[in-house]
Amino acid sequence: SSDLSCLLGCLGCVFATVAGLGTFFLGGFSFNVWLEMKMPLEGEAAGAPKADPMAGSAEVPSIEAPPAAPAAAEATGAAAVPEPMAAAPSSVTEPETTAPPVRTAAELAALPKCRKIAFLRIQKTASTTFGQDIMARMCATEKQTCAVSWNRCSRGNKKCNLPLSYYHLESRHAAQLVAGEPPGRGCVTTFLRDPVERTMSEFFMLREKHRQFLSFDQWDVHENDLAALNDILNIKDVSESFQKYLHFPGNPSRNRQTLYLLGFQRVKCNQTRCGGDACICEEDDAGYPAKAYDWEANSEELLERAKQKLLQLDGFGITDCFEESVQVLAPLLGWNVKEAVKIAKESHAMHVWKPTMEKASKIKSALESARRLSSASINSSAERRLSFNGPGSNFWREFISPDVRKDILDVNSLDDELVRFARDKYFEIFGKECQDKA
Secondary structure, eight states, rough: OHHHHHHHHHHHHHHHHHHHHHHHHHHHHHHHEEOOOOOOOOOOTTTOOOOOOTTTTOOOOOOOOOOOOOHHHHTTTTTOOOOOOOOOOSSSOOSSSSOOOOOOOOHHHHOOEEEEEEEEOOOSSHHIIIIIIHHHHHHHHOOOOEEEEEBBTTTTSSEEEETTSSSSSOOHHHHTTTTSSSSEEEEEEEEOOOOHHHHHHHHHHIIOOOGGGGGGGTTTGGGGGGHHHHHHHHHHHHHHHHHHHHHHHTOOTTTHHHHHHHHOOOOOOOOGOOOBBBBBOSSSEEEEGGGGSSSTTHHHHHHHHHHHHHHSSEEEGGGGGGGHHHHHHHHTTTTHHHHHHHHHHHHHHOOOOHHHHHHHTTTOOHHHHHHHHHHHGGGGGSSSSSOOOTTSSOOOOGGOHHHHHHHHHHTTTHHHHHHHHHHHHHHHHHHHHOOOOO
C-alpha cells in the first residue's frame, strides 16, 4: 500500500505541473491581444484632403466586456451605481474621492503632443462636424493615430476599421482605445451641448429624418425597447409623441451626456444593428444603457463623478461656442489652430429648418397636455420665437414654451447641471466665456 501511495503522489505532482504550465501559456496568450491597424478611413468629404488616421503603425489592446450588472438591478429596472470597467492607463482615470485640480490651457498645452486621440462622441453635440470633418482631417495631417482595428464587425467580418471619431464612444472605450501601443500620449476629448438643444435635435432627427439610427447599436436602445420607441416616434400628434419620447423609461437619451462621461455597458452585439463596419456593442447581454444608473436615487454622486470625468479629459468644447471651442482645443490636441478653425467655419451649421421649427413650436408641456389646452390658449406661446433666419442662427429653445423647456430640464437635470459646470470651467481653463446665447 505504501508503494501505491507513492505512485499516486507522483502522478499528482505530474498533473499539477502540467496544469501550471497550461495556465501559464494560456494566460500569456490572452493577457495581451494586439490588433494591427492597417485599414484606411472611409467616408472623407468629397474634394477634401484624404484623412488617414492610420498614419504610422499602431496597436491597441482588445476591449473586454465589463462584468454584468447585478441581477437585482435588472429585476427592478434601475441599477445601483455601477463602477465603469477598469481601463488601461490613459489620460482618463477613475474619479478620486476629491475633485482633481483644474488644469489651465497653458498647462495642458505644455504636455507632450497627443499621439493617439479618441473622441468621446455624444449624439447631437455637433459631433459629426468635429469628428468626421475636423478630427479625421487634422489627425491625418499631424500623423496621429485616430483609428484602430476592431474585432466586433458587421457582415460576419472578423476584423474591421474603427475610426475613433466616427462612432459614439463612451468614456470606458475611449480611454482604453488610446492606451497601450504605439508609445506616446493618448488623449480624449468631447463636446457638450445645452440639454434642451440636444434633446430636441435628437428627437426631431429620429422622428423626421433618420429613423434607422434608432436601431443602431451605438444609439444605445435596448432590443426590448426598439418597437415601443419606434411606435412613439410614429405618433401623428407631435406634442404627444415628444412627451412620450421624453418620459419613456427605456430611452437612453435621458441625461445622455452624463451617461457617456460616466461610461456604461453597451447593448448586446447583433450584426443587423451595426451602424457601419464596426459594431459598438457587448458580446454578452449585460448592457442596458437606459437603466445603467438610477438618476433619482444617486443624482448627487453621479453628477460629481461626471464632473470629475470631464476635468480629467484632455480638453472639451461646448457646442453653443463651436468655433471658439475648436480654437482652444486645437493646440491641446496638437493641431494647427488656423487650419482647424478654417474647417470648422466651412463645415459647421446647425441644420434646423423652418418646417421642423414650426412643428417644434406646437409641442405642449406635460401640464398643458394634461389640461388639454390648445396652443392658442397658452399664455407662454407669445414668448416663442416664430421667425426663422436660416441655419446656424436659431436655437430650438427659442421656438418652444418655457414650460416645455422646463419639462426637458427636469428629465435631464444632471445634464443641465453638468453643462452649467462646464461653462464655468470653460472660462476658468481657457479664459473665454461660453454663455447661453439663446
